[in-house]
Amino acid sequence: MMNNGMDNQPPQPHPGGPTGENSPENPPENPQPPNENIAANPVVPSSTHGAPASGPVPPVPPGNVQPGPMATANVPPGVAPPAGPPAATKPSGWKLLAGALVIALLAGGVGGAIGYFMADRTEVVASPSMTVSDDTIAAVAADVSPSVVAIVSGSGEGSGVIYSDEGYIITNNHVVAGADSVTVRFSDGRTDEAVVVGADPSQDLAVIQVENTSDLQPIRIGDSSGIQVGDLVLAIGSPLGLEGTVTSGIVSALDRAISVGGDAPQGPAGATTLEGLIQTDAAINMGNSGGALVNGNGELVGVNTAIASTEHGSIGLGFAIPSETAADVASQIIETGSVEQPYMGVAVADVEDGAMVLRVDPEGPAAEAGLEPGDIIVAIDGEDILRGSDVRTYVSGTEPGQSVEVTYVRDGDTGTLRIDIAAQQAGN
Template sequence: MKKPLLALTILSLSLSSIITPIQATAALPLSVDGEQLPSLAPMLEKVTPAVVSISVEGTQVSKQRIPEQFRFFFGPEFPTEQLQERPFRGLGSGVIVNADKGYIVTNYHVINGAEKIRVKLHDGREYDAELVGGDQMSDVALLKLEKAKNLTEIKIADSDALRVGDFAVAIGNPFGLGQTVTSGIVSALGRSGLNIENFENFIQTDAAINSGNSGGALVNLKGELIGINTAILGPNGGNVGIGFAIPSNMMTNLTAQILEFGEVKRGMLGVQGGEITSELAEALGYESSKGAFVSQVVPDSAADKAGLKAGDVIVSINGKDIHSFSELRAKVATLGAGKKVSLGIIRDGKKESFDVTLGEQQNVKASADKLHEGLSGAELTNTTSSDSVQGVKVASVEKGSKAEAYQLAKGDIIIGVNRKRVKNLAEFRKVLEKQPGVLALNIQRGERTIYLVVR
């Protein structure tokens, strides 16, 4: 007999403005016989003021089909669709990481497309927040409160020191109910392959996480931040004890780059490879499945200059163990370009150490949201030598976004804007800074050259 399959979905945890009724249950009180029982309350009293609720407002552009009779009267050149703007609202959570400067970390998807961001503190005070910067590929955003005083910041732990089985406490704003605390353990480390983000190295926890928890805190029993709650895996959006958080060390590296450069400059090692299977380990005479196998070293890359070779197994970065190739990729990217790192290598059964200065990923995707409102929902990147023409390539377009509504498509190459030739993202950005209004985009689409007007 075939067993029914349970469909699982991975969900971001920001919450739309529609909230369904929830049934609440309460446990019977325990008799304590006058004795004090262990409690998380003292720790939480210090930590919860550092966790905030975030509400956003914005406008989504959608296409509305025009009735056929209009085409009958006005001819085939009359457009078949028109753009329609609809307001949206969303909820999420955030964590105060610098009280003096008013910096708050949240998930990028919480504030993506927002025209207004409002932050509510634990004590009920509310403030408008400014977006300092964000990174869609790693789902991290940094906000700033300009006028808020007497804030409480959270202490940040070393997430590399986490072990499976460590206690974990999730704090956030599920379903818009207000600040809520749940507890569990660290169920797994280095989770990847979930297709939530481009660079995945998640903490998995069974602490109950639900919609609205996005950007909230995952803390240890000392009240130190170990991760930023990001997504859940469950049937029909329900919680089944599988939640994911971005490690605090990864978050710290990303926000530091946003503050320094205004964007994330990802590091690049310059190796190709994969995970170590039992067959590969046997062939290499390697007695562990941990590490990242190097199948190829890119010529003239940071790895090549440092002396790495195909067949090497990378087992550590700066003394911290590497368990998989996906973990290596995520850590190298988030450490940032120009950083000097020490790699632990197994070569021919012997341990060696290599010092490497990470290069910069030249073909990094950039969110178009901050460039122009009409381009929101598109990811842009520089073209490569394999493209037919130099310009700014559209790497992806979100469904229901303004970019899609203006008919921008994946694979388009923007070669000009407002009659000015652009060959890369830097030139494109400069033109938009000087001419922020209506855009006339000259686009290479396949073998055709077309024009799109974006407002």
């Protein structure tokens, strides 16, 4: 799933709403897209911990971003990708999206610079793996639509899915972050006020709760780990304020990583990497943020969060946070009001056959153990590390207090050290 400086912070939204201070007529000057893969889950940025991170950071080119109240980033054609790690290594796994694509959040109402790199994890397929009738799609849409809501907040408009009959609703953090009030509109036309229970900006997820819990239809949570490329999916939400909009498509790829970032007022500045995402060609647009991505059985398999686009609309490159991640984060928020995550304290970039350490949180476990910027992590507990996302995936599967053995290469010499995984609380 799922951050940042070194933290995974939420992606920033695509424009499409009313004009305002940060509208396309009044663009901010020279924002810069992020250019590194965030490894730990999440990796803490120096800006949130009071001490600067150390280590080499590849330069990034200036972007011509024009955020508005429903902001996007318009990356000009011909912009070169950011420089990679030092010349001795060969960066891999990232590619510039063709046609000056941008990764944009799907809520209306907030500005910010958007990253435009995507990790190439799984081959995209062009055709579904099975034939599905219109009747099947219609039945699923009718069944699921009452479980999807429209959300209006100070940050703009988005969508959400009803998680429980106690009034808890899952949405994206960027939909409700910084909002003084949140209004929920249900599929039957009812409206209710909601409060933000908690959020995990590192995974762009939040939970809100409505007061009136009568006649709620919680969505069924599916097994996102079991979906396959080519499976039928439906995206349901409120794009451009058009509530209850249903589109269909397939799972185009799995385990996608997108890099987003910016200085939107609803979240901390810096680069954010969301990983483990589901890619779909089901049309999703502004206002779909927090809405449902469901399978052919009407079960939630993803929470829609971002699109890659050359304009203000969908071109068949949408991304969703897996339902297992969303449900895990939601349950922690409901129980404790926050999310505890395993934390190693490094930011890494893809290099050939490993993950180069770009930065180390000076107060984190990795620094205490002796890991340094420039080290190349090649294995953890004997398991090969082939790219930066492998570090994040491994760390996310550990428990705070667990000790892991990291094998690394420094100046041509191989060494090992043990790192005690710490606990980190995601911001509320």
